[in-house]
Amino acid sequence: MVGVEATRAEQGAEGDTERTRIRYAYRLLSVVCLASLMSGINNSSLNIALPAIVSGLDATPFEASWVLMSFQLVHVTLMIFFGRLADVFGRRSMYLTGVGLFTAASLAAGMAPGVWLLIGCRVLQAIGAAMIITNSAALLTTAFPRRLLGQGLGIYMASFSLAQMLGPTVGGVVATEFGWRWTLLLNVPIGVVCLLWGLRVMRKVPRSTEPVKLDPVGNALVLIGLGGLLVALSLSGTTGWLDPWVVAGLVAFVIAVPVFLVVERRVAAPVVDVGLFREPVVGIGVLSGFLGTMSRFAVVLLMGLYFQAAQGDTPSEAGIKILPLAVASIVSSPGAGLLMRWVRARTVAAISSSVSLVGMVFLLVVIDVDTPYWLVLVAVLVIGLGSGGFIPANSTAMLQDVPPERLGITNGVRLMAQSSGVVISTAVSLTLISMPLPVQLRGQVLEGSIAQLSPDALGELVTGFRWAFGVMAVMTALCVLTSLVGRRTAAPVGNAGPVSTGPDD
Template sequence: MARVPYHWRVLSVVTLGSLMTGVNASTLNVALPVVVRHFEAGALAAHWVLLSFMLTNTVLLVLCGRLADVFGRRETYMLGYGVFTVASLLLGLAPGVGALIALRMVQAAGFAMILANATAIITHSFPPHLLSQGIGLYISTISVSQVLGPSVGGFLADAAGWRWVFWFNVPFGIAAICWGAVTLRKVPRGDREPVDVRGALLLLCWLGGLLLALSEAGALGWGSPLVLAGVLAFALGLPLFWWAQRRTAHPLIDLGLFADPGFSLANAAAFLHTLARFGIVLVAALFFQGVRGVDAATAGLAVLPVPIAMMVASPLAGTLARWVGPRTVAVAGPAMTAAGLATLLLTLDAGTPYPVVAAGLALMGAGSGVFLTGNTTAIMARVPRDRLGVVNGMRLTLQNVGNTLGVAMALSLIASAVDRADRPALFTGAAPEGTVAGYQRAMAVMLVMALLSMAAAVAGLVATRRAPS
């Protein structure tokens, strides 16, 4: 039997890692009410069980991508598996919600090492004419993990307890370490440039402040000292970060890349699309548990149309991108996402038949799969191989900022429609008066973001076609 080509074996390693990490992310979205009830956590702690992971991951992505370019992509990737697996084991032993949040940050560091290198490793190993298919299959695997995640999370939380939401990662992590060790080859390293630690700290300052303000403004009001402190950190940290990046010889984010309109617009479209889509599984899971009164396992099954549609659409988009170009494919994604959000916005209430809700969720999932495959291929295809890690990390950082802001924005909008005293109940699966209006507000803002993403994708397509060859 002919030996399987190296690029397909690499894809098998990367997809195993994406299955493990992707399932982990979506299990907690569904199991969050169970975890919050166990620790008797307040609304602030409930926010940061999710947001601490996203913030840490976002800050470290570019850093991990650059470290991989300099010190070895294979080594950094494998270290990420180890950190993620050990943190998952310790999370199941967390004695309190504070320890849980701290360990989620450690787990996020391992996740950043994995995520920053996954697409870069695929891009480095695949021949150019097969790259869109490789990325489409990779994104499809992420979708499979999102199919499994809600069901696994709901089942484990209800049947085995919240600790197994984290412990189930451990055997998969060990398997990923073993398979990666025997499969991945060493990748040539880039120049040993210094790491921009100052840039990473400034990114943490302004992004953390923005997240704190957005996540707590709905519950505490914009005049709260905690919210004002977050706004101040954002207002001071962002210009300092921009100034520092322009003046350092080896910046965390190479702002010169954004001089290319196609690159800038593709990343802008990705950021906006992430704002539109990322919070939907969390919002829908909370809606089904709070408004419809179902348990975590049933809520996990109810949100399956999103990842199933994404799983089907991603490889199809990868094949289509070989014929019509990835940017053309990317334009169709936000249009489908917007159609799904519009369906949900117009029909979402306690009495809406489930097939209608499922149709809206499926349209969103298909749009995400189409967009991510086309847009990611468009960004990565022309990147020099010795810069794949840092550019992929920068791409993912922008998207993760959208991920984190999307969740914070959705939670804040939902809470804003509920009396302040009743807001903590939202995260335990209850439905105070005004809850449905809060979900509708979140859907409306997501729809606007999807339309803006479509506009940016169209502009990127036009700019690329007008650029000289």
Template sequence: MVAVSPDYASRLRYAWKVVSVTSLGLVLIGIAGSTLNVALPTVVRHFRAGPFESGWILLAFLLVNTASLVFFGRVADLLGRREIYLAGFALFTVASLLAGFSPNVWFLVAMRVVQAIGAAMILANGTVIITDAFPPDRLSQGMGVYIGTLSVAQLAGPTLGGLIADTAGWQWIFWVNVPAGVIALVWGAVTLRKMPRGPREPVDALGNVLVFAALSGVLLALSEAGSRGLSSPVVITGAAVFLVLAPLIVVVERRASHPVLNMGLFAGRMLACANLASLCNALARSALILVVALYFQSARGLDAFTAGLSVLPVPVGMALASPIAGALGRRLSPYALSIGGSVFSALGLGTLMLTADPATPYWIIGVGLFLAGCGSGTFLTGNTTQVMTALPAGSLGVVNGFRIMIMNVGVVLSVGMSLSLITSSVGPELRDQVYAATLAKLSPVAVDQLMTGFQRAYTVLFAVALLGTLLAALARTPRTRSLGAE
């Protein structure tokens, strides 16, 4: 038996307390997202929202959260990671409370924006806090448990969202976050120690604004392409904004002293491919629960609670795979875990391509969902450990925010693209019924048309998952630990 020093044992005890705090943050955000994915039709019916408003109940959160992650990584370096992290809990909790009192759909969208800012404060710092707390040889275990808690949140979220939507009312979809947020805030304040602040470097305000505008343009184009067609002025304008701003961002960020998109930190092949693989994995998996929940409600006519139960194989797979991958991290490299997770994700989505028919037996759908969940849990554990251990300690705050922003870009594009692909197969007059989950009661012919949209969505997600597998294979960790070494 290997002797363990008292300092090492003390650090490890503190590290696991840190995991309990950061895991509460992931649970809070995970439940908030997964409950709404299932209960969205109930909210849409309550406000009688159209397709545009319906999509932006989800997309507003994803867009703002993604665009502000790097910003709050930098702010935390300047003002203190613990302080920004706890402020995120407070802001998210208050916004959840107010969201339940929304008098109209646009007030709800505004509260989702405030939630997104609080979530960005939490997400930009949680991984860095864990990396700082754990001894390097135990980091993969900590990451496995940390990511596994997101699976637990996604496990409880769909069922909870469906149950709340069918019994307590849509307001409780948001109010259920309030007690959890208060507990997380108090426990975090008691547990977390102050961390050394980073260098007092300026925030790249122009870069943040340009990134937000570019993401808004491409997301607007993606979300409206299915509803209005590629020739729509809205789609053309959104795409044009993105195409104009993308090269401008490159020019501005190259001249910025402390850019929000510090591409120099991702110059090496391993980091570049690992982060692109993360983008593809997020793009392939993020809309899955939303797509399948809509499938069961809009195409099969199930209620929200039953639809929530039906998507459980995804979080079950993640909940099982994440801690197992974390434990295997002491024997297998993060590189191997990333590739294995990518392969399982692609197998799951490949299986789901065969299920775009209302008569498909559920067990086939369940197998595809479970494989996709296992793949995501394994990939996230391996990929996160691989990237975080390759970065210099002084850049963890900003770079982790950038890393999560890249992943969240995949989340944003996944939801916008999937909703657009699904609704593109039915006429404009029926798209309201897709979001409200009333289509199955109106027209069997329309349901058959809708299946074409689901088939397109699964096919595109499968292709992206295959690309992610290739990128994960290219992200071989270099022998040298210096940044960017090949």
């Protein structure tokens, strides 16, 4: 009898331990989701608030583009770096430091008296965001029992989708009603709550006993090469391709790329494991992801500028008009996961990218100064449906057959390629839309005041939008092509469901 009671007591203790772990895991999830909402809404809201920032700080086109690209460039460069550094300093400490830095930088950015101080604050925001993003999934993986990990990661991913949906509308309404500074200052109370709640909830995670392996030369080459390309693209529209700074940026990019490839093949812990690209399923998946990001990411930014610069809408009106794109993407993403139970992931990726191509071509055809909103709405809905389905399908196709010991580095390469697509897409799009205009009018595109000028200027602006959407349509077509080629290496139906792989999903 005593033995039975002892056994029951042990089972009860185990049950309490399991319940305690699950309770902690969901409390940790609330911290992670709050931080994800804060950083996600901040980034997507600035796409809509950019004209108000340009007008408020009297920024040049070059300066305005770097309000966005400075964050993206630093984030790409430091993403893998901070993931590895967390093994030494501890994920809890690095995560909370990131939240604190992002919050403080948001306060400083909202009070910045000049555009270059704002850009500097955006760099600090990017450092904080890199600390947050690279540790979020790892923290949840450690906290959740294996049987509930998929559910926890699914909720975490949903917070990014929610931020993507709310960001443009929140940014537009806040910029219109309270001024652009509040699109940044809004992060401060959220960040303070997140930091205090994190200090109370988060437990210390055991540090790795393995020596940390970093690749500072590789990270520096990414910064030099990608930064040089962005400088050249953002300056070329106003100064011409023969400007010394444009030439210097292109030279830096051309030299940095081959040097980077050589360095990465020789270091112990490379930023990018070049050997992965010898595996067709990985190489094609990374290329498809890069092309898909290149073709879809700038749609929200371009449409926000189109509604404000070409049609004279306020930021809030533009944000509301763009909302259906994010909603369509959120709806189609789980639909693609369901479809992958019966259809190969690479086939789903090819179908989804084809849907995006249809929407992009339709938008390219109908876009004009006085295009009715319902036509634009149809186009962005189709683009959103395709984009939402492509991301999880392409990620699953690439990662489902990767050996467990290679999963982390493969996913890191995937995320870095997609993040590079984000920053290059922004630079190329902002350059193309202003190129048909006279030099003296190009600054008014990002200021959103072109709609007040002559019909000729508006016609030239629409030509620029057509150029941008034309390039994005070509990138989408190439994405379709690589997805079709990749079907030969796709896993058979029923092998695996969609893979939860990080915030880009």
